[in-house]
Amino acid sequence: MDVTSPHDSGHDSGHDSGHDSGHDSGHDSGHDSGRDDAGTLSVAEVRSRLAAEMPRLRADLEALVAIESVSADPARAGEVERSAEATAALLAAEGVRTEIVRAHEGAPPAVLGLKQGPVGAPTVLLYAHHDVQPENDHAEWDSPPYVATERGERLYGRGAADDKAGIIAHLAALRIWGDDLPVTVKFFIEGEEEVGSHTLPALLAAHQDRLAADVIVIADSANFDVGVPALTTSLRGMVRADVEVRTLTHAVHSGMWGGLVPDALMTLSRLIATLHDDAGNLAIAGLYAGPAADVDYPEARLRAESGAVEGLQLIGDGTAVERLWTRPALSITGLDAPQVEGASNTLVPAARARLSLRIAPGDTTDNAADALRRHVESHTPWGASVTFTLVDTGEATRIDAQGPAYDAARAAFTAAWDGTAPIDMGVGGSIPFIAEFLDAFPSAAVLVTGVEDPDTRAHGANEGLHLAEFERVCVAEALLLGNLAAE
Ligand SMILES: [Zn+2]
Numbered sequence: 294m295d296v297t298s299p300h301d302s303g304h305d306s307g308h309d310s311g312h313d314s315g316h317d318s319g320h321d322s323g324h325d326s327g328r329d330d331a332g333t334l335s336v337a338e339v340r341s342r343l344a345a346e347m348p349r350l351r352a353d354l355e356a357l358v359a360i361e362s363v364s365a366d367p368a369r370a371g372e373v374e375r376s377a378e379a380t381a382a383l384l385a386a387e388g389v390r391t392e393i394v395r396a397h398e399g400a401p402p403a404v405l406g407l408k409q410g411p412v413g414a415p416t417v418l419l420y421a422h423h424d425v426q427p428e429n430d431h432a433e434w435d436s437p438p439y440v441a442t443e444r445g446e447r448l449y450g451r452g453a454a455d456d457k458a459g460i461i462a463h464l465a466a467l468r469i470w471g472d473d474l475p476v477t478v479k480f481f482i483e484g485e486e487e488v489g490s491h492t493l494p495a496l497l498a499a500h501q502d503r504l505a506a507d508v509i510v511i512a513d514s515a516n517f518d519v520g521v522p523a524l525t526t527s528l529r530g531m532v533r534a535d536v537e538v539r540t541l542t543h544a545v546h547s548g549m550w551g552g553l554v555p556d557a558l559m560t561l562s563r564l565i566a567t568l569h570d571d572a573g574n575l576a577i578a579g580l581y582a583g584p585a586a587d588v589d590y591p592e593a594r595l596r597a598e599s600g601a602v603e604g605l606q607l608i609g610d611g612t613a614v615e616r617l618w619t620r621p622a623l624s625i626t627g628l629d630a631p632q633v634e635g636a637s638n639t640l641v642p643a644a645r646a647r648l649s650l651r652i653a654p655g656d657t658t659d660n661a662a663d664a665l666r667r668h669v670e671s672h673t674p675w676g677a678s679v680t681f682t683l684v685d686t687g688e689a690t691r692i693d694a695q696g697p698a699y700d701a702a703r704a705a706f707t708a709a710w711d712g713t714a715p716i717d718m719g720v721g722g723s724i725p726f727i728a729e730f731l732d733a734f735p736s737a738a739v740l741v742t743g744v745e746d747p748d749t750r751a752h753g754a755n756e757g758l759h760l761a762e763f764e765r766v767c768v769a770e771a772l773l774l775g776n777l778a779a780e
Contacts, residue, residue: 336709394500426487533649533686534666568648582619583619621652708769
């Protein structure tokens with residue numbers, strides 16, 4: 294891969310804001326102790342610089358956590374503004390020219406940034422998001438959600454991991470390199486990831502030139518386990534649809550008509566039962582399924598992490614990671630039918646279910662929605678009428694993680710984790726915005742990294758960042774920038 298930027302002239306022309314600290318780039322070789330090669334730092338030097346910076350990074354993270362930037366809560370829109378300003382200020386203090394932008398008046402604020410590296414060096418776009426999920430019931434938290442609190446190995450708080458630690462990991466890499474950045478770095482820190490990134494396509498289009506990069510680092514995913522790094526290389530997509538079955542124009546007496554006329558709920562139940570075979574494999578024709586990396590996900594870990602009740606059988610054939618990452622899955626996430634409490638002796642005329650279909654990387658939402666619709670229409674029993682209504686969709690993502698940028702990342706991760714190489718991880722859930730980046734910048738290498746681990750509890754109560762693992766994330770990111778320069 295040619296890692297010199299075809300898009301960026303290297304001169305950011307007057308996009309700076311009040312946050313511009315005025316001292317950009319300056320790649321003098323004045324303080325190059327610790328460099329063992331142009332554009333590289335030894336692992337030991339990166340670690341020692343990080344150790345020196347850690348108290349300040351920690352304080353900066355705690356200050357971000359204290360801002361209640363809940364993008365889903367209109368009453369806290371001012372907090373989302375404050376988190377954008379605080380993020381911009383942190384970057385500006387490191388010599389990044391920053392600007393807060395939005396797709397339109399009143400849209401959530403995103404932070405753009407640029408810090409120039411050596412002429413001809415690759416350009417790396419660093420992504421994170423500064424908004425957070427609602428904290429929900431404070432009573433479920435063991436410490437106040439917006440007061441970062443250390444307990445055991447973790448720092449707890451809403452956003453302590455997802456994704457304010459992603460911002461701080463980028464900041465750590467900046468501070469470790471100081472004004473000797475080996476690459477040009479750009480920043481895109483959005484403020485609406487937790488509400489669906491609705492204006493992301495508009496922002497990417499409006500600022501295409503300023504965001505264009507050879508490599509895009511999206512720090513919003515997870516590692517495989519504490520001590521086992523990962524590059525996220527696939528994500529499932531999603532198709533949600535509502536299915537309504539009707540057997541009668543109106544409710545009738547169940548004693549008078551039961552045995553002759555089927556009620557809608559039993560009819561819908563039979564339809565739902567056709568979606569899987571007896572082993573729990575999906576039985577919908579026409580859906581794509583692919584192979585997963587050869588990764589062992591021990592059953593005890595799956596059980597503990599999922600909360601499966603004692604004795605529950607895990608469903609489907611194939612390896613656990615295939616079933617979670619690279620095959621489709623369908624769940625019933627809602628049902629409209631009369632409540633048990635107060636149920637009367639009538640045949641239920643209509644019933645509705647929400648089907649949540651996760652589609653495999655390699656499939657498309659158009660294909661999967663058609664397959665699901667055909668299945669529903671051809672498997673509704675007893676001539677009942679059925680309506681199929683698409684609710685929403687999100688495309689799956691499959692990254693071909695081959696080439697120099699991925700080699701650079703794997704080497705950086707392996708060094709940061711003391712010899713443990715990253716695995717190519719799939720994610721069962723969907724992060725549709727990654728597809729937006731792939732579409733907007735088809736020639737860029739997209740690296741999906743992150744600070745989370747299986748017990749981070751992002752979006753839940755007691756969200757917590759594993760502090761030792763976080764230091765490895767920071768080391769890896771700093772090493773990555775050097776490795777990319779050396780390609
Ligand atoms: Zn996130």
